[in-house]
Amino acid sequence: MREKKKTRGRLVQSVQRAAKILKCFTANTSELGVTEIASRLGLAKSVVHGLLITLEAEGLLSRNRSGKYTLGPGLFGVAELFRRQMNIAKVAYPVMENIHRKTNETIFLAKWIGKEICCIEIIKSKLPLIFNLEVGHRFPLGAGATGKVLLAFLPSEERERIIENLELKRLTPKTVVDVHKLIQQLEQIRRRGYEVTYGERFLDVVSVVAPIRDSSGRVVAALGLGAAKARASEEAVSRWVALVTKGARQVSYELGWVADETS
Numbered sequence: 001m002r003e004k005k006k007t008r009g010r011l012v013q014s015v016q017r018a019a020k021i022l023k024c025f026t027a028n029t030s031e032l033g034v035t036e037i038a039s040r041l042g043l044a045k046s047v048v049h050g051l052l053i054t055l056e057a058e059g060l061l062s063r064n065r066s067g068k069y070t071l072g073p074g075l076f077g078v079a080e081l082f083r084r085q086m087n088i089a090k091v092a093y094p095v096m097e098n099i100h101r102k103t104n105e106t107i108f109l110a111k112w113i114g115k116e117i118c119c120i121e122i123i124k125s126k127l128p129l130i131f132n133l134e135v136g137h138r139f140p141l142g143a144g145a146t147g148k149v150l151l152a153f154l155p156s157e158e159r160e161r162i163i164e165n166l167e168l169k170r171l172t173p174k175t176v177v178d179v180h181k182l183i184q185q186l187e188q189i190r191r192r193g194y195e196v197t198y199g200e201r202f203l204d205v206v207s208v209v210a211p212i213r214d215s216s217g218r219v220v221a222a223l224g225l226g227a228a229k230a231r232a233s234e235e236a237v238s239r240w241v242a243l244v245t246k247g248a249r250q251v252s253y254e255l256g257w258v259a260d261e262t263s
Contacts, residue, residue, distance in 0.1 A: 017043065018051050022060065022071070031068040088212065088221050089121045091254045095247040096123050096223070102243060103225065108133055109212075110146050111221040117141065117150050120221075129205070129228055142168045142182055143175045145195040145209035146222050152189040153211050153219035159186070174199040194245050196237060199229065206232040208240045210248035215256025223248040 024032055024040055032040075038048040052069055055061040059074030089109060096107040100123045109121040119137040141147040141162065151159060168177040174197075176182050189195045194210040201207075209224040225240050249259070 014051070017041070017047070018055060021048070021051055021055065022075075025071050031064060031066075031070045033068045037069075088251070088255065092212070092221070092223065092251045093121060095251050096121065099225065099243045099247050100125070103227075103240060105225050105227040105231075105240070106133060108146075108224050108226065109221055110139055110150065110224065112150060117147055117222075125227070127228070127231070129226065133226065140169070140171070140201065142166055143171050144201040145197040145207040146224050148182075148185060148197070149189055149195050149209045149211055149222045150219065152186040152195075171201050172199050172203045174203065176200065194241060194248075196241065198232070204229045206237065208237065208244045210245045212248050213252040213255070213257040217257060220255070221251075223251060 020041055021037055024037055034045055034049050034052060037052070038045045041048065052061060056063060056069070056072065059072045061069045062072040063069055088111065092109050096109065099105075100107045104125055104127055106125040106129055107123045108119050110117055110119050112118075113120075117139040119133060119135055119139070122133055122135055124133070139146040139150075141151050151162065154162070163179060163183065166179070166182075168179060168182065169175070170177050176185065185195075194208065196209075197207050199205060205226055206229050207224055207226050209222050211219040212221040212223055214220045223244055225244050227236075227240070252259075
């Protein structure tokens with residue numbers, strides 16, 4: 001109980017109240033006045049009025065001719081971003097299941113969440129694996145196939161800016177810690193269209209990762225397979241590469257990407 005109270009103490013009251021105001025709007029209640037919102041939340045009208053003015057200034061609420069408030073255009077961009085994020089996982093999951101069924105290995109989906117690369121979906125292998133991957137897991141940018149694939153396909157200026165400030169840490173003897181070598185590897189990934197790494201983050205793990213594109217051709221996620229090195233024969237890795245790259249292209253097509261002749 002004490003820990004719960006401590007967590008609540010860190011909440012910012014004004015932000016919490018603003019969030020509650022936004023939650024007052026539903027499919028059945030698309031417009032509300034100051035008095036109605038104040039009554040629903042049990043707050044003084046003066047407090048609610050100040051919050052409403054701020055939310056309107058930020059584009060999160062709009063005021064109509066009758067003086068009542070509705071959800072503002074600023075929320076649509078956030079909602080669209082959330083929809084796309086969830087849509088990628090929904091579209092990718094059947095493809096992930098297919099690869100998992102054919103390999104029995106761990107299959108995962110990762111994407112940029114802010115400035116970090118996170119796992120947003122996973123189907124775990126029942127075979128022995130040296131690391132435990134969960135939804136929400138954060139991938140390092142310079143080590144391992146996932147981080148390098150998503151870094152490789154960023155716009156050049158953004159990629160260079162990140163690399164300039166990137167601290168390369170040695171996680172295993174296989175980890176790349178030379179920035180010039182990393183840049184060369186990223187160029188190879190862009191040409192090849194996928195990456196295979198052996199023990200860069202976990203010594204006995206092999207990863208195969210390929211990029212997923214949206215309708216604009218922008219890389220928005222990465223589809224990956226993780227397996228124990230003991231199972232990674234040359235024949236197995238070749239098969240995994242074919243399945244993962246094909247799966248990533250299939251998800252990309254379903255997101256609206258149309259490959260050109262050079263893709």
